[in-house]
Amino acid sequence: MTNPESMSGWTRLTTGTANVDIIGRRKTWYIGFGVLIAICLLSLVFRGFNLGIDFTGGSQIQMPATGANGAISTQQVDRVYESVIGSAPEVTQSVGSGDAASIVLQSEPLTSEQLVPLREALFTQLQPLGADGTPSAASISDSQVSGTWGGEVTTQALIALAVFIVLVTLFLAFYFERAMAAAALVALINDIVVTAGVYSIIGLEVTPATVIGLLTILGFSLYDTVVVFDKVRENSRGLLKLTRRTYAEAANLALNQTLMRSMNTSLIAILPVLGLLVIGVGLLGVGTLADLALVQLVGMISGVVSSLLLATPVLVDIKLRDKRVRDQAARVEARRARAAGRGGTDSGPDTGTDSDVDGGPATDTLAAVSSSAPAAPRPGARPTGKTGRRRG
Template identity: 85%
Template sequence: MTAPERLSGWTRLTTGTADVDIIGRRRTWYIGFAVLIVICLLSLVFRGFNLGIDFTGGSQIQLPANGAAGVISTQQVEQVYQGVIGTPPEVTQAVGSGEAASIVLQSEPLTAEQLIPLRDALFTQLQPLGPDGAPSAASISDSQVSGTWGGEVTTQALIALAVFIVLVTIFLAVYFERAMAAAALVALVNDIVVTAGVYSIIGLEVTPATVIGLLTILGFSLYDTVVVFDKVRENARGLLKLTRRSYPEAANLALNQTLMRSLNTSLIAILPVLGLLVIGVGLLGVGTLADLALVQLVGMITGVISSLLLATPLLVDIKLRDVRFRDQARRVAARRARATPDGDAPAPDTLATVSSSPPTSSASRPTGKTGRSRR
């Protein structure tokens, strides 16, 4: 391909005049999403989540990462803990950087008889520095977390999710139609399952910040879907009375018209999240910012992909279950066949998209020669 041709193709993409066949390849997208969903569900069932201390309950100990003898490592803290308690801690991680760096240790609930000698051993062997730069036992803090609180957070999150889905369903059904509402909800459920599955597969710790981040991506996921559906509705207005294009072609045109907008909007939304992730992990260590940013990053990427490759193709298949749209597509194909001289190149995938819809009786199938030409 020459440089002018590449430039022409890019110009068509940015101006919404591209001709990317997304709807015609919808079976490929379905297979890809189905495989991904199955993998995520298997991981959720057999592997589950790596729940944080806020959900399981336990003890948390935090001490400065700077000691009298130099920087204190997580391995040193684990050795001291295992020497006193007899078992290794569940989680040991470094948080922050520079003078504000600290080490957080999480374990099963510890009694006062266990915490007192553990604090003494950490101070005696590691000599963590206090705010004044001198070794201080007061710089070692501990807290007990009840699993009941995490259960309450989970319950409230599920209630919020249910209310959100109900309200969104009502809005989509009123603003658009039931077919669009159904396709958008399927894409939304896909985003939730895939995001949760990624956390399960990788084994990332689930914290309250993760739950909050999961709830925040739902609106973004639907935003892109609504933009595309609004364009589909505009292109399909009065379609049943016309023979210019079929519903699959109208939907594919809408996807091409909004493709760059979807990608640009997603990129602009993802960049700040990447910034949060870099700050959360690179500067502050694994913590609330990192948990919140990571779940949003995964959800946003999943959301934009599902709005383009899942929601709209599903809408097309739902609409093609209506005999009126199948008949209209056949009228489009018949008109093109009459206007196509023998030997011309095939037309767009009007016949192909109709053939992928639910089968009809032989009496309703068009007869005669059906050549296709590109207009």
């Protein structure tokens, strides 16, 4: 069997034999997550969200992206809007591709006295083509969007989020233990706050698709955490009766054993989302598909990082509040200190039990074996055991 110490770092990582001290550096991770959470919360409080028209309400104008003089750009539409209304629109974006390409303009609520001259100016200056390939004023449409629909979607999403958190917490508490449920909940809240904070800091528009996408990342956020916790449970089974390793070391071993799996799973999951984002932005224009893919991308990256660097370290700190776990860790340290004092080598986790700590049972067993050994035979004595003579 190949000695793990002789393997390269990449080989050890891919075979689950790496020795990255993730748990030992948990204070560093806490500081990093704390700073990130603080920045996100400050942005949410003082900057808020860039809510889309579905939440705030307003007017929407849509027209073909092809005119009599060629392609119509969003900058041209903005200039026409500013010349008529006197201010810039909230959002102007290109949607679709090819013959189906169109320009969508969203602004604050406009009155009919504003909409009529705006539509006339757009048609006069840009000459958008209708379905028959000739300039048509009917190709420009307008509609009023109410903010109540976005509010209803948000309300339903918050209810779904609360139900999800309650059910997941109960499942983890029964399937694993309460400490693991609490640690997973901390990581889940972190992912939600970070994803929302990124949208607030960058100023990305929040649409109903964003809210729906936020709900879809919750399951992925918990997936890696559950995988790691299952390995932690396996490594720590019967640990209180052993002095092989501490609970923190067992948890760190679980992280190293599942590290490559988490990275591979996350990469495979992120690649399709990147594909959706490229298609949504590059081919179809910034729309519902792009909004959904963007929030999933941010949430997935946050989820895999928190499952490795936050959930398990929090679990270790919760478990160390248990006196039995602290006492077991003290016994491990005592055994290693004695081994070092005797000049022995303690390369790490050992297979000894609690009886190894005191040294008494091991010494008594050796004495019993020595005393029960047969005495040397007297010179000339006849053997009393079986002989090697064969019967005829």
